[in-house]
Amino acid sequence: MEAVAITGRGALSPLGVGVSRTVIGVLCNEIAIRPAPWRQGDGRAGLWWGTVPGFEPKEWVDGDVLRGTDLFAQFAVAAAQQAVDEAGLVKPDRRRTAVVHGTSMGGMATLLRAQHALDSAGPEAIDRKAIIKFWPNMAAAQIAMRWQLHGPLLTLAGACAASVDAIGTAARLIADGRADTAITGATEGGFAVPDAEADDGFVPANFHSQARYGLETTEQDRLRAVLPFDRCRSGIATGDGSAMVVLENAALARARGATVFGEVVGYASLSDGHHPSSPHPSGRWEAETMRAALDDAEIGPRDVGAVVAHAAGTQKGDAAEIRAINQVFWGRCDPLPVTSVKGHLGHTGAASGAMSLLMALHALTDGVLPNVAGTDDVDPEADFEVVVGTPRALDAEFVQVNAFGLGGQNASMVIRRAR
Structure with missing residues (x-):
């Protein structure tokens, strides 16, 4: 895009x-x-x-x-x-x-x-x-x-x-x-x-x-x-x-001299086609959506500095997203920092992905990625760095934002730091 x-x-x-x-x-x-x-x-x-x-x-x-x-x-x-x-x-x-x-x-x-x-x-x-x-x-x-x-x-x-x-x-x-x-x-x-x-x-x-x-x-x-x-x-x-x-x-x-906070460079939306409330346990279609957004941005998984995940705190939903992130970012040399804002805000439904986008923009412009509130015993299946305890420093050009909804609504977006 x-x-x-x-x-x-x-x-x-x-x-x-x-x-x-x-x-x-x-x-x-x-x-x-x-x-x-x-x-x-x-x-x-x-x-x-x-x-x-x-x-x-x-x-x-x-x-x-x-x-x-x-x-x-x-x-x-x-x-x-x-x-x-x-x-x-x-x-x-x-x-x-x-x-x-x-x-x-x-x-x-x-x-x-x-x-x-x-x-x-x-x-x-x-x-x-x-x-x-x-x-x-x-x-x-x-x-x-x-x-x-x-x-x-x-x-x-x-x-x-x-x-x-x-x-x-x-x-x-x-x-x-x-x-x-x-x-x-x-x-x-x-x-x-x-x-x-x-x-x-x-x-x-x-x-x-x-x-x-x-x-x-x-x-x-x-x-x-x-x-x-x-x-x-x-x-x-x-x-x-x-x-x-x-x-x-x-x-x-x-x-016109506008201040630019970031750029939308990639986006994808795919159907899970599996169940009214649960994603496919493998995370396959969430992973496919993330890959499609990366393709749209013309970048690869190693270019992504962090992910602001959907991560609503449900057993099945988080398990599928963990597997999806593992699949997409498998083989990275450096740990991928991943966070979610729902421990702070609760699940704001349709607005939740845009709330994540606001935090992703701040992370790109100010170099600070928020931690996941409440979480202290990270699911061992996560092959990435879940940011817990306190925010972490971030120097990244790209951040990916996920939003997955009931009915198999899978969406992912890539934003770039303002140039």
């Missing part, structure tokens, strides 16, 4: 509002996972979560937008505004700017609340704007309307791979000449509630459905809730948030 410049970043994460808050919190080994408002006393379901603290919607949207959007769309608009501001795009070209956004659940919270209102008080209790709040494309639509954009407008529902797929798709639109600029990333807000408190007797069914299916961590210690690549890993802790970037044609970005 022809290099595409990353010139703006925005984030709302379980650590707080803004990229700096997220990056500094991860590097300081903060863990944002905390008790869920719907937790059960026995801890068997609904124990932990990570949602966005300190978010005030009125600081980012007002009027009809505030009244007509789900919290997930407000998250997305806020992160997009941060990215556009950092990129210095005062007036994005309306026809040549794309919006490519990913989400798993969209405005599911609004839909669940509407059903709760119907069951509790009848049809008149339903929010009359629910229909324009819960559709998954409404975050991208609000971003396009905010800047009155008329370029490609796409929403990808690729589960936990959605953000890498969204950013990769946007990069290809630019590399192929179909857009000059893109506002892209992903958002999850399916569990979010105002002020992070339960109210009105409403409990989102999707929160407990994950526990019922056996995805949720069984850890009782908040600081060890999620243990990526740990021998004792037991599952995920759900998170919310949004991470967005501005991509630009690299030549145009340089011509």
